[in-house]
Amino acid sequence: MAQPHAVEVMLRPAVELYSVGVSVGAAALCLFAPWSLALSPLLGLGAALGFLTFAVIRFHDARVILRYRRNIRRIPRYVMASRNVPVSQQRLFVGRGFRWDQRHTHRLMQTYRPEFRRYVEPTPAYRLVRRLEERLEFAPFPFRCLGRVTAWDHPLNPLRPLPPVGGLPRLHGIEPLETDVSLPLGERVGHTLVLGTTRVGKTRLAELCITQDIRRKVNGEYEVVIVFDPKGDADLLKRMYVEARRAGREGEFYVFHLGWPDISARYNAVGRFGRISEVATRIAGQLSGEGNSAAFREFAWRFVNIIARALVELGRRPDYLQIQRHVINIDALFIEYAQHFFAKTEPKAWEVIVQIEGRLNDKNIPRHMVGREKRVVAIEQYLSQVRVYDPVLDGLRSAVRYDRTYFDKIVASLLPLLEKLTTGKIAQLLAPDYADLHDPRPIFDWMQIIRKRAVVYVGLDALSDAEVAAAVGNSMFSDLVSVAGHIYKFGIDDGLPGASSSAPGKVAINVHAxxxxxxxxxEFIPMVNKGGGAGIQVTAYTQTLSDIEARIGNRAKAGQVVGNFNNLFMLRVRETVTAELLAKQLPKVEVYTTSIVSGATDTSDPQGHTAFTSNTQDRITSTSVPLIEPAHVVNLPKGQAFALLEGGNLWKLRMPLPAPDPDEAMPKDLQALADYMRQHYLDAGEWWESQGRPALQSEGLPDDLLDDFRQMTTAETDGAEAS
Incomplete structure (x- = not known):
């Protein structure tokens, strides 16, 4: 019987089919030959209905056993087109599966017992066919076709190969009754962590979530979607654009890509701030603060803060290029700000400064000012004679009073970071020229993206330059944290006409990293720790816990990051410590095992007729075992995962395979970018052999984009000939 008992055994012959056969035969006999059972035709009809009813019940029980045995070896294919992904206003669909409990642990333990091996492992005929295919690969032509026939992946082939997903199918096959698995949107504010080794389905899960985030409309408004892709996944970029176009949001779709600055949007990581000190925090926060480096980072923060304050007072928007320029040469900024200050406060002061400058020579210049411009020395001597107080001017004055050699040493740690962010065409992306009206590339900032409910793809080209990718990514995270703090306090409509200060607005900001x-x-720690109050919902993807610890360099901080993720998706991992993150959070359960005990006892009565007595017993014992073991996580097939959702409920799920969809087209420029990413980024083993970007195809390009590309190519050619 298939009904549950104290000890459930699903791996066994479907003996219910014997009852089905006997019942069907008896029904036929009652229906067509009732006289053989001494029944009238009417009673024979009633008896036949009774036998058929019993046969249906027993066939249902047999079908449960047969389906269970089939799923243990092979799970049915699960395919879904992107347009068919359900989009709900209350829940996030993540796949199909079941909630894992004690029954599934009991069934899984049974599959490892030797008496059930023939139901779990591939059949001898299956293994024979696979060995035959290996040999036929090098056979002559007529025989080689036989291997293709046996490898035909179709239900009509009884010996077709298993899907190339690896792992143990039994981990999901122990529950034939699947349901749609979803996560309440209210739980996403607690953030989600996805762990899994390479090529096991993390990107597919990301596509599934991003598809719904782009198409979801809550209370008549779309949600913000921001995707950070360090390595560059062409399929992910294509999926984002296609879904944005389906939702009618292609006008709010931005692509920021360090590898393709010619078609990338532009972004100033330090151009928008609530307090001026945030500029220095975003830049100096990327410097090392361990050991002796802490003092140099503090000085770098102070120095950048002085420069940023001076630029703002001069009416300029800070950017990396200006900060780098003034870090290298602070004298020019000091002179410019002094002219600006004295023009407002003491117009005649400049005449005195010019007189002092005329009397300066190499002998009367103070030793600590040697190497500075004479006008800088003259301004410093004038300020030492008069009592003028201005915090910005005093900060610049303290910077120029340092010995030039000593000053270069203490800013040495800051210059490499600025060089990474201002070298080549990257400077055009991170330090955009707001006055250049002929540049068609848009400029965005996070507050603008949030207000427009936009979709942003951030490609950081980490395979080409990991250092620059990390620096830009950290800058964006730091800027996003600052914007989140502003939204938390004032709402997203702060400063706009008609904005209500009594009810700060908040919108869901889906960040996929x-x-x-x-x-x-x-800067990532406060984002996951406090960003939920501003509506930020982080979904982070990585391989192992050790990756987080190695990046931060501190186990306590790594634990602090992981502790802020309330939802956990665990795909196949290769590190036992990572698998234990899930296994150790689950309780132990009682599972039942059966054992046969037999024995014989000699009789002590020599006159008796019994020489011995024997007995045989079936014993049921219970054992406490973990709900799942780390080895089960290591053996997961591709596209499958364990998930802790809604406060620690364990679900076993699998993601749908993508079905081809002909209605997925991209603009020519983005298509060229996607093709380049497929050729150079996915094959990480040969990325260093790249010879530059491929030529854009001119067929079907918009006229304005084609003209821009031709002008750019002509300028590069002319420059090469001139050099």
Whole structure:
């Protein structure tokens, strides 16, 4: 019987089929030959209905056993087109599966027992066919076709190969009754962590979530979607654009890509701030603060803060290029700000400064000012004679009073970071020229993205330059944390006409960070710790816990990051410590085992007729075992995962395979970018052999984009000929 008992045994012959056969035969006999059972035709009809009813019940029980045995070896294919992904306003669909409990642990333990091996392992005929295919690969032509026939993946082939997903199918096959698995949207504010080794389905899960985030409309408004992709996944970029176009949001779709600055949007990581000190925090926060480096980072923060304050007072928007320029040469900024200050406060002061400058020579210049411009020395001597107080001018004055050689040493740690962010065409992306009206590339900032409910793809080209990718990613995270703090206090409509200060607005900001360990720094911790109050919902993807710890360099901080993720998706991992993160959070359960005990006892009565007595017993014992073991996580097939959702409920799920969809087209420029990413980024073993970007195809390009590309190519050619 298939009904549950104290000890459930599903791996066994379907003996119910014997009852089905006997019942069907008896029904036929009652229906067509009732006289053989001394029944009238009417009673024979009633008896036949009774036998058929019993046969249906027993066939249902047999079908449960047969389906269970089939799923243990092979799970039915699960395919879904992207347009068919359900989009709900209350829940996030993540796949199909079941809630794992004690029954499934009991069934899984049974599959490892030797008496059930023939139901779990491939049949001898299956193994024979696979060995035959290996040999036929090198056979002559007529025989080689036989191997293709046996490898035909179709239900009509009884010996077709298993799907190339690896792992143990039994981990999901122990429950034939699947349901749709979803996560309440209210739980996403607690953030989600996805762990899994390479090529096991993390990106597919990301596509599934991003698809719904782009198409979801709550209370008539779309949600913000921001995706950080360090390595560059062409399929992910294509999926985002296709879904944005289906939702009618292609006008709010931005692509920021360090590898393709010619078609990338532009972004100033330090151009928008609530307090001026945030500029220095975002830049100096990326410097090392361990050991002796802490003092140098503090000085770098102070120095950048002085420069940023001076730029703002001069009416300029800070960016990396200006900060780098003034870090290298602070004298020019000191002179410019002094002219600006004295023009407002003491117009005649400049005449005195010019007179002092005329009397300066190499002998009367103070030793600590040697190497500075004479005008800088003259301004410093004038300020020492008069009592003028201005915090910005005093800060610049203290910077120029340092000995030039000593000053270069203490800012040495800051210059490499600025060089990474201002070298080549990257400077055009991170320090955009707001006055250049002929540049068609848009400029965005996070507050603008949130207000427009936009979709942003951030490709950091980490395979080409991991250092620059990490620096830009950290800057973006730091800027996003600052914006989140502003939204938490004032709402997203602060400063806009008609904004209500009594009810700060908040919108869901879905941040997907693939390989987030490569981008993570100290600024990521407040994002996952406090960003939920501003509506930020982080979904982070990485391989192992050790990646997080290695990136941060501190086990306590790594634990602090992981502790802020309330939802956990665990795909196949290769590190036992990572698998234990899930296994150790689950309780132990009682499972039942059966054992046969037999024995014989000699009789002590020599006159008796019994020489011995024997007995045989079936014993049921219970054992306490973990709900799942780390080895089960290590053996997961591709596309499957364990998930802790809604306060620690364990679910076993699998993601749908993508079905081809002909209605998925991209603009020519983005298509060229996607093709380049497929050729150079996915094959990480040969990325260093790249010879530059492929030529854009001119067929079907918009006229304005084609003209821009031709002008750019002509300028590069002319420059090469001139050099």
């Amino acid at each position: 693939d390989e987030f360990n490569e981008l993570m720094g100290d």
